[in-house]
Amino acid sequence: SSTDALGFALDMIRAGRADVVIAGGTEAAVMEFTVGGFMKMKALSTHFNDTPEKASRPFNADRDGFVIGEGAAALILESEEHARARGAHVYCELAGYGSTCDAHHITAPDPSGVGAVKAIEAALKDAGIADKGEIDYINAHGTSTHLNDQMETKAFKVVFGDEQAKKINISSTKSMHGHLLGATGALEAAICALTIEEGFIPPTINYEKPDLDVDVAKGEVPLDLNYTPNVGVKREVRAAISTSLGFGGHNGVLAFRKVQG
Incomplete structure (x- = not known):
């Protein structure tokens, strides 16, 4: 929802309805009701209760669900x-x-990733980014669930093509801060802004075992992109996108560009 808030703020400024907008999100969802609901849906990680710092492991073969975080941006x-x-x-x-x-x-x-593909394509078109090779970084939704990480990788390959997708540094910072639900989009937008300014790409931590043994008959693809494993890297980032791909197929994507001069 905070991704959409930023998108609406962008539209307001473009339309001349505002010169400046403060937009973001906040979430404090670590409570019995919320955790119980997500547990009932089998969406949360349960295999790493003794080592909770390792539980959020996006794009790993042994990922088993997301970890709820709290925060604001x-x-x-x-x-x-x-x-x-x-x-x-x-x-x-x-x-x-x-x-x-x-x-x-x-x-x-x-x-199939069709909704995510359309959202990414729409963000790139809205940004006037015709050359997809300009995208140097993707802050992925990367929840550490089987369905999301598989679908999202497939979407990246469809949008950018297999070879170009492998040249992009991708990371899920949820591996470090967890899933902040409604606040996630704003936090990850801030991370993209800092990534572009600093020229430093944050890693996907807990990346230990690539998920390459997939069921091709079911339309799955190997998770073999550059997920920036465990250690951040210095790299000039000309443009970046942040993907928010929520429950029910609600997809929001923001595109960012480096400002020259």
Whole structure:
């Protein structure tokens, strides 16, 4: 939902309805009711209770569910003219936003990844990024569930092609901060902004065993992309996307671009 809030803020500024918008999200969902509900859905990790710091392991062969996190993030979005006039520190440009809904299942994503593909394509088009080779970093939704990580990898391969997708540094920072639910999109947008400014890509931690032994007959693909395993890397990031692919196939994608000068 905070990804959508940022997308709506972008639309407001473009339409001239506001010069500056503060948008973000907050979530504090670690309580019996919420945890119990996700447990009933079998969405949470249960195999690493003795080593909880290792439980969130996106794109691993032995991933078994997500880990709930809590937190908040807010970003100040403003037109370039407004930012320059007040001498603001500009981290990057929020360049595009795409949103779709799979309408496939009440919780599960469409395994084909079609909704995610359309949202990514829409964000790139909205950002005016015609050359997909400009994308150097993807902050993936990467929940550490079997269905999401499989579907999301498939979507990346469809959008960028297998070879180009392997050149992109991808990471799921949920491996470190957990799934903040409604606040996740804003936090991961902030991470993208800092990644672009600093030229440092955060890793996917707990990455130990690639998920390559998949069921091709069911349409699965090997999880063989560059998930930036365990150690962050220095790299200039010209453009990046952040994917939020929620329950029920609610997909939101933000595209960011480095500001020159």
